Amino acid sequence: MDADKNFVVGIFNDEDVLLDGIRKVRSSGVKIQEVYSPFPVHGIDDALGYKKSRLPIAAFIFGMTGTSLALLMQIWMLGFDWPMIIGGKNFASLPPFIPVTFELTVLLSALGMVGTFMIVSDMKPYKWPRQYDIRSTEDMHVMAIDLAVNAGKSKDELKRLLNESGAVEVNEKSFE
Amino acid sequence: MGHSTIVEEKFIFTPEAKRKIIILLGVGIFLFIVGLWLATKGGHDDHAEGHSHAATQQLVASIDEAVAHEDHTEGEHHHGTATWLKRMYTTLWMNNIYFVGLGIIGLFFVAIQYAAQAGWSAGVKRIPLAMGHWLPVAFGLTVVLWFISNHDIFHWTHSYLYDKSGSSYDEIIDGKAPYFYWPGEPGGFPIFYIARMVIFFGMWYWFFTMIKKNMMAEDIEGDSKYWFKNRSISAWFLVFFAVSSSVAAWDWVMSIDTHWFSTMFGWYVFASWWVTALAMITLIVVYLKEAGYLKVVNANHLHDLGKFVFAFSIFWTYIWFSQFLLIYYANIPEETVYFIERMSTSPYSWIFFTNLIMNFVLPFLLLMTRDAKRHLSMLKVVCPIIIVGHWFDFYNMVTPGVMQNDGGLGLLEIGTAFIFLAAFLWITLSSLSKMPLFGKNHPLLEESLHHHI
Numbered sequence: 001m002d003a004d005k006n007f008v009v010g011i012f013n014d015e016d017v018l019l020d021g022i023r024k025v026r027s028s029g030v031k032i033q034e035v036y037s038p039f040p041v042h043g044i045d046d047a048l049g050y051k052k053s054r055l056p057i058a059a060f061i062f063g064m065t066g067t068s069l070a071l072l073m074q075i076w077m078l079g080f081d082w083p084m085i086i087g088g089k090n091f092a093s094l095p096p097f098i099p100v101t102f103e104l105t106v107l108l109s110a111l112g113m114v115g116t117f118m119i120v121s122d123m124k125p126y127k128w129p130r131q132y133d134i135r136s137t138e139d140m141h142v143m144a145i146d147l148a149v150n151a152g153k154s155k156d157e158l159k160r161l162l163n164e165s166g167a168v169e170v171n172e173k174s175f176e
Numbered sequence: 177m178g179h180s181t182i183v184e185e186k187f188i189f190t191p192e193a194k195r196k197i198i199i200l201l202g203v204g205i206f207l208f209i210v211g212l213w214l215a216t217k218g219g220h221d222d223h224a225e226g227h228s229h230a231a232t233q234q235l236v237a238s239i240d241e242a243v244a245h246e247d248h249t250e251g252e253h254h255h256g257t258a259t260w261l262k263r264m265y266t267t268l269w270m271n272n273i274y275f276v277g278l279g280i281i282g283l284f285f286v287a288i289q290y291a292a293q294a295g296w297s298a299g300v301k302r303i304p305l306a307m308g309h310w311l312p313v314a315f316g317l318t319v320v321l322w323f324i325s326n327h328d329i330f331h332w333t334h335s336y337l338y339d340k341s342g343s344s345y346d347e348i349i350d351g352k353a354p355y356f357y358w359p360g361e362p363g364g365f366p367i368f369y370i371a372r373m374v375i376f377f378g379m380w381y382w383f384f385t386m387i388k389k390n391m392m393a394e395d396i397e398g399d400s401k402y403w404f405k406n407r408s409i410s411a412w413f414l415v416f417f418a419v420s421s422s423v424a425a426w427d428w429v430m431s432i433d434t435h436w437f438s439t440m441f442g443w444y445v446f447a448s449w450w451v452t453a454l455a456m457i458t459l460i461v462v463y464l465k466e467a468g469y470l471k472v473v474n475a476n477h478l479h480d481l482g483k484f485v486f487a488f489s490i491f492w493t494y495i496w497f498s499q500f501l502l503i504y505y506a507n508i509p510e511e512t513v514y515f516i517e518r519m520s521t522s523p524y525s526w527i528f529f530t531n532l533i534m535n536f537v538l539p540f541l542l543l544m545t546r547d548a549k550r551h552l553s554m555l556k557v558v559c560p561i562i563i564v565g566h567w568f569d570f571y572n573m574v575t576p577g578v579m580q581n582d583g584g585l586g587l588l589e590i591g592t593a594f595i596f597l598a599a600f601l602w603i604t605l606s607s608l609s610k611m612p613l614f615g616k617n618h619p620l621l622e623e624s625l626h627h628h629i
Contacts, residue, residue: 042628056545087507095504098497 004146006174007033008158009132010167012141015041021143021165022047028161030153033144036136055113055120062112063105070104071097132173143167182625184616185469189609197598197605204594211588215260257328259582265325267589270574271596272321273428274567276314277449278456278600282307283384284417285457290387290403290410295623296480299472299614303460305391306608307453308384310600315377318428322373329578332356332434335363349434356431372427376420383413391615398617421446429570432577436514440499447495448569451488451535455562458485460604462552462559464613472614475550476627482549489539489562496532517576523583524576527568534565567593 012018018041025032032048078084079092089096118124136142145158153161155172162170285304289297326333337346338353353362356369386409394402422442430441438444458481464470465478503511519528538561548554575583615621 060544087505089507095497095501098501 004148004175006147007132007172008145008147008155008162009171009173010143010145010162010165011133011135011169011171012143012166013139013168014166015044015141017166018141018143019043019047021162021167024165025143025145025161030145030158030161031149033146033149034132035144036132036142038136038138038140041141055117058116059109059113062116063109065112066105066108067101069108070101074100130175133171144173182472182616182621185471185613187464187469187605187609187613189605193605194602197602200594200601201598204591204596204598207587207591208595209591211586211591212260212264214586215263215584215588216258259579262328263579263582263584263588264592265321265328266575266578266583267592269321269325269329270570271567271592272314272317273574274452274570275310275596275600276318276424276428277445278307278453279310279314280308280380280417280421281449281453282309282457283311283380283387283413284450285453286387287383287410287413287417290407291414293407293620295620296477296627298618298621298624299470300457300461300477300481301391301615301618302608302611302613303464304453304457305388306604306611307456307460307600308388309603309607311377311381311384313599313603315381318373318377322370329574330431330434332431333366338362352434369427372423376424379416379420383409383416387413392611394617395612395615400619403619421449429573432574433514435510438499438503438511438514440495444492444495444499445573447488447492448566448573451485451492452563452566454481454484454488455559455566457481458555459559459563462555465552469613472621472625474627476629477624478552478555479546479550479629480627482543482555485555485559485562486539486543486549489535489543492566493532493536493540496536514577517580518572521576521581523581523585524572527572527585531565531568531572534561535569538565 010021012021015037018035018037022032022035022044026047026049035044035048037044074097075092083091085091086096132144133140133142143162145162147155147158150158159170282304286301286308288294289301331337332349332352334344336342336344337349339345340350350362354368356362356366357364358368360367387406390402390406390409394400425442425445426437429445430437458478461470461473461478461481465473500515503515518524539558542554542558542561543549548558571585571589575585618624
């Protein structure tokens with residue numbers, strides 16, 4: 001069996017049941033591939049045991065890059081490349097540079113964060129996400145379990161586990 | 177957590193805590209007396225001297241020119257009050273205004289929680305409410321201090337400024353006279369000014385008692401109608417406070433530099449008061465948690481308080497910078513003199529920059545991460561920095577305008593701050609001990625218990 005190809009898919013219709021189900025499935029040693037929800041479910045990342053995101057660190061680094069670039073750009077432009085006398089101020093004086101510096105910090109931090117997120121989540125043009133069950137975009141929570149990853153358990157065991165965990169429907173799904 | 181686990185808590189103002197506050201008061205009085213004695217001996221003691229002296233020497237000359245006009249008029253009439261006495265009045269007034277902020281923001285915090293129908297804060301609202309008990313004390317202190325020290329602190333109170341035939345006639349201040357004296361004669365009793373002071377404090381205290389009364393009634397009767405009543409009272413209070421906080425800032429702080437004005441000043445004082453009080457609320461919550469109180473408060477609520485402190489430190493910086501940049505860029509002498517006095521005049525320069533470091537750089541970097549806002553240890557570091565930092569902020573708003581080059585920051589100022597802090601903590605903690613630590617019948621308490629971010 002190839003990894004990332006064959007899945008057991010549990011359908012849940014209630015987020016509280018889903019959260020309990022996630023805990024139950026995980027406590028029996030089964031690895032969950034992913035859970036899809038039509039709306040954000042509070043506490044689901046804790047239940048799934050996701051590690052704390054490191055995105056804020058990326059945001060900080062991009063922000064600092066923005067700060068430095070903005071200051072360097074303005075100091076170079078107004079201090080060295082094309083000095084202009086404005087209101088008798090020094091060529092390279094800090095206070096008027098702050099608004100631009102602020103804006104570039106925010107801009108680079110935001111764009112960098114979006115970019116990082118898209119790369120980390122493998123979201124790119126012409127990449128079509130796998131659809132485990134179309135109802136995850138409407139009114140059902142969908143839990144996907146990779147059969148190859150959980151080779152220790154049979155398909156029937158996994159299906160039973162999902163049923164016991166409160167899934168209203170358990171399906172199989174294979175991808176090419 | 178269900179409803180059954182909520183146990184009503186009561187804060188006990190222990191003899192141990194009382195003793196510590198009395199020691200703080202004692203140290204404050206001691207420092208105050210020693211500081212005053214030093215001030216009588218040699219003008220200003222040397223704490224503030226020596227920093228960046230050389231760098232500012234040449235700039236001082238230009239300021240002297242800029243303020244020469246004011247000095248000139250004051251020089252003629254002002255040989256009455258000794259420098260040390262003026263310095264004492266200044267620090268008393270400055271500390272008083274700083275602590276007025278902690279009191280009124282206590283009420284303001286409660287009011288915005290009601291007006292915004294906030295659920296998360298249901299467990300912590302009694303702490304700002306207790307801080308509001310400072311208002312009547314602040315009322316008395318403000319009025320008394322104003323009448324004792326008005327001529328020494330507020331240049332505009334001198335009647336000779338309004339005497340058209342006199343040599344010290346000041347056209348600019350005369351133009352502003354109605355703001356202080358209406359409907360009376362310029363130079364007489366400032367009816368409008370004093371009326372505003374009395375109305376603001378009176379109304380603030382009235383709103384405070386109304387909101388408190390409803391909160392206490394809710395504890396006993398458990399009817400959610402008190403919450404709805406408080407929501408409307410809070411909305412009215414916020415409207416009143418929007419105007420009164422700005423005008424109070426002009427009256428009590430900005431009018432010291434009578435010639436100068438800034439359209440941002442009301443916001444600036446408010447922002448400073450607000451973030452200081454947020455830090456104080458957070459710090460008291462942290463200490464109560466450490467003492468084993470406030471079971472209803474967990475890391476999520478601390479996170480929200482931390483976000484408040486973090487966000488409004490940045491808000492204060494934004495206001496500070498907006499005020500500074502416009503004045504810096506326009507470079508109009510009558511406006512820039514305000515910053516020259518503070519930024520490059522000898523006793524104040526280091527305070528000016530310390531202010532920015534303590535109130536922006538440090539909170540911004542230290543409270544940036546999620547964990548920092550959720551843990552008692554980091555909040556315990558940052559909140560005192562902000563509380564002290566904004567004390568410097570108020571010092572720099574008030575002192576240079578009154579004392580010019582004679583100002584100082586020494587034992588006298590520190591002692592006064594200790595005395596005020598001890599009194600404020602005493603009032604706050606003793607009021608807190610007289611009511612339940614949170615409203616067990618607050619309609620949103622259940623929501624607060626499940627608060628998760």
